[in-house]
Amino acid sequence: MKLATLSEKEIIMTLIAIALLLLFAFTFGTLLEKIKGPRVVGEILGGMILGGSCLFLLLPSLSQQIFFAYPEEGKVLNIFYQLGLIFLMFLSGYNTDIKVDKTNAKTISLVFVGATFLPMAGSIPFFGMFREHFIGSINNDTAYCLVFAIGVAITSIPVISKIFFDMGIMNTKFSNTVLTVSTFQDLCLWILLNVATKIAQSGEIKLIEMIVIVAVTIGIFVAIALISKHVRQLMSEWKPVTFYSLSFVLLLLTCGLLYMAGINIMYSAFIVGYLIKAVFGTAETTKERMHSLEQIAFSFFIPVYFALVGIQLNVIHDFSLARFLLFFVIAFGLEFIGTWLLLLPSGLKMSTKMNFAITMNARGGPGIVLATVAYSYNIISLEFFTVLILTTMLSSMIAGYYLRLQQKKDSNVFNEL
Secondary structure, eight states, rough: OOOOOOOHHHHHHHHHHHHHHHHHHHHHHHHHTTTOOHHHHHHHHHHHHHHTTTTHHHHHHHHHHHHEEEEEHHHHHHHHHHHHHHHHHHHHHTTTOOOOOGGGHHEEEEEEEHHHHHHHHHTTTOOOOOHHBBTOOOOOHHHHHHHHHHHHOOOHHHHHHHHHHHHHHHSSHHHHHHHHHHHHHHHHHHHHHHHHHHHHSSSSSHHHHHHHHHHHHHHHHHHHHHHHHHHHHHHHHTOOOHHHHHHHHHHHHHHHHHTTTTTHHHHHHHHHHHHHHHHTTHOOOHHHHHHHHHHIIIIIIIIHHHHHHHHHHOOOOSHHHHHHHHHHHHHHHHHHHHHOOOOOGTTOOOOHHHHHHTTTTTOHHHHHHHHHHHHTTTTTTHHHHHHHHHHHHHHHHHHHHHHHHHHHHTTTTTOOO
């Protein structure tokens, strides 16, 4: 069997395109970190510079030679795009810790409901206002409305965790509450996104099928929890090569098998990451191996993914600044008000309520994954894709800078609720 291959020139141009994407993602990501901003925002900005918002606009022939050097180059780059998404969700699944501090269960419950269900419910009146410009080419109202509601409510665990680490407030009551709520919130919203993509594929709502998909996705987590203790002892002595090889086989094979069962690649990768953690635990050896994998993924695959997200953004055409600002105010406001309202009877200090309401607006990586998955399924338009990405970038920066400002005012503000 002889495999079809690219010409030498096509391979070289692909390598140059990837190198430029990585270089611009690294450069602008580093610059954002220097000014205490989320690295992911800089990596997307790097991609934007190479795309229709800058390079393609100013030097279209040069951009064409690099990123459209041959007809299939977009498909080749999309492989790296998908690998970046898969690794991002895989590592997110591994870092997911589903547990509740019983002494803080009331606050966790209030923040969860206030930051998830109230904003989603509050977004319903605005579906029609943006529909004409935000709905995708498949013209599926149900899938579009689900994505709109998720976009309003979603919160980022990786971005918030990075902010907490940088500020030195990890493992405080405030940080533990936010991360626990974000974990449960993202789990619910990933299930809803999986339902939205299934509706987009079938073109209709099949109630029985939707119930089965939700039951399967929840059931997988329950099954993992039940079997993990029994198999952990068998795998504790695996060598690094065996660990990595079988983890990758499991990751890629599971993505394929679950896709046939109606579960998209993004959620499948998340499940496998959670499975690896459940099976191998958090022993020092496992943590070291996963840290090594994170170093590789976050230095190559994931920055390239974010840069490829950025390169698709076009704030010159197919974009309305007014609609973006309106959506941002609505999304930020609903998340803020929902969290604030539910915390009113909690007895927490005013500053603590404000901190929760602002922090739950940090959308980060999950917000970007939502936009890219929904856009790839044609659930949303290019304009809504751009709006979701920009909303994610701006909300993450606001949350980070606000929390740092509060810490400067009172260094102990996050230690007690």
